Amino acid sequence: MVTIGSKGYIGAAQICGPKEQVDKCKAALTVEGQLASGAVRVQYLVPIDTNKPTSLENIHRVQGVGVSARLDLGFPG
Secondary structure, eight states, X not given: OEEESSSEEEEEEXXXXXXXXXXXXXXXXXXXXXXXXXXXXXXXXXXXXXXXXXXXXXXXXXXXXXXXXXXXXXXXX
């Protein structure tokens, strides 16, 4: 996982589910938003089948699996 914003993060995601579906996962995409005028940050982690998401057309969610753990290491942005 790589997330860039006001501060950069690099990390890892643990994917759980049937082995044949887990094997299709190459990365986890982070979709982020805010609620309550920015007081609450929401992140949705989506297992995807590419580790080079160059456009929305080549990103496909892997069905039947989910993200069970996440690790983020911060570095100055």
